[in-house]
Amino acid sequence: MAAEGRLAGRRVLVTGASGIGLAVARRCLDEGARVFVADRDAGRVDALRAELPDVVGAAGDLADEADAGDVVQRALAALGGLDVLVNVAGLSGRRYGDGPVHEATPAGWDAVMRNNARSTFLVCHFALPPMLAQRRGAIVNTSSVLASAPNASHFATHAYAASKGAIDALTRSMAAFYARDGVRVNAVAPGLIATPMSARAQGDPAIVAYLRERQPLTGAPGEPGDVADAILYLASDEARFVTGTVLEVAGGWSVAG
Numbered sequence: 001m002a003a004e005g006r007l008a009g010r011r012v013l014v015t016g017a018s019g020i021g022l023a024v025a026r027r028c029l030d031e032g033a034r035v036f037v038a039d040r041d042a043g044r045v046d047a048l049r050a051e052l053p054d055v056v057g058a059a060g061d062l063a064d065e066a067d068a069g070d071v072v073q074r075a076l077a078a079l080g081g082l083d084v085l086v087n088v089a090g091l092s093g094r095r096y097g098d099g100p101v102h103e104a105t106p107a108g109w110d111a112v113m114r115n116n117a118r119s120t121f122l123v124c125h126f127a128l129p130p131m132l133a134q135r136r137g138a139i140v141n142t143s144s145v146l147a148s149a150p151n152a153s154h155f156a157t158h159a160y161a162a163s164k165g166a167i168d169a170l171t172r173s174m175a176a177f178y179a180r181d182g183v184r185v186n187a188v189a190p191g192l193i194a195t196p197m198s199a200r201a202q203g204d205p206a207i208v209a210y211l212r213e214r215q216p217l218t219g220a221p222g223e224p225g226d227v228a229d230a231i232l233y234l235a236s237d238e239a240r241f242v243t244g245t246v247l248e249v250a251g252g253w254s255v256a257g
Ligand SMILES: NC(=O)c1ccc[n+]([C@@H]2O[C@H](COP(=O)([O-])OP(=O)(O)OC[C@H]3O[C@@H](n4cnc5c(N)ncnc54)[C@H](O)[C@@H]3O)[C@@H](O)[C@H]2O)c1
Pocket: 015, 016, 017, 018, 019, 020, 021, 038, 039, 040, 041, 044, 060, 061, 062, 063, 064, 088, 089, 090, 091, 092, 114, 115, 119, 142, 143, 144, 145, 189, 190, 191, 192, 193, 194, 195, 196, 197, 198
């Protein structure tokens, strides 16, 4: 474990053990943090721990109240407290029935809101008391560019966009409420990032062509590390004067439209 770094000695809970969550866990370890990772997929937790043996992990459905409470308690016990919470866990709901509103199913809406918005709320709910008690904490949530800069042709998943809009509003309201308590709350809004979640999009020639225009900095999907670097900044003391922001990490998405 690194004795020094931008998160030296900080106790970090990361939700989501794949893609962006894996990159966040790696960056946090490299910067001297102690890291606990949770994912509902036990195989993904095990795979992450095989790669990063210093990370402690647990499986749990973070949209389930009992599981979310249990995961936070286990993280507190393993780390001896909590300084940073990074909410990355989430899903894209096309296969559950998300889509344009007239075609999306109520079950698809519920699945996406549950796994994206409800899980973020629940983990914050259980992680805040210890942060408030020590009057210090940093929370980073994961939104999406699709919350504020939609695309009708390639990314018409309206429940997903709404779930990320809920996360943006939650982030700002929490930031306002907890600022006087020393707890900062921010979010990142990634564009298309090369992770398992975006495999379908990465393999679609029309989307690949679209990204050349919409993410003009590279003309390609971002890397999980691009998002992890932004999260690391928001989690660290370098952002001590920053709260309530949703930081776009998307290669120019919202200015390229
Ligand atoms: N990849 C992209 O292009 C992209 C773009 C914008 C936003 N995002 C967001 O980034 C986050 C991470 O996505 P990723 O690309 O790393 O995807 P990923 O599928 O690789 O990782 C997401 C992880 O979250 C876990 N998860 C989902 N619901 C859960 C729940 N209820 N409880 C516990 N774990 C749960 C999954 O099992 C999975 O391992 C998501 O919130 C996603 O919406 C991704």
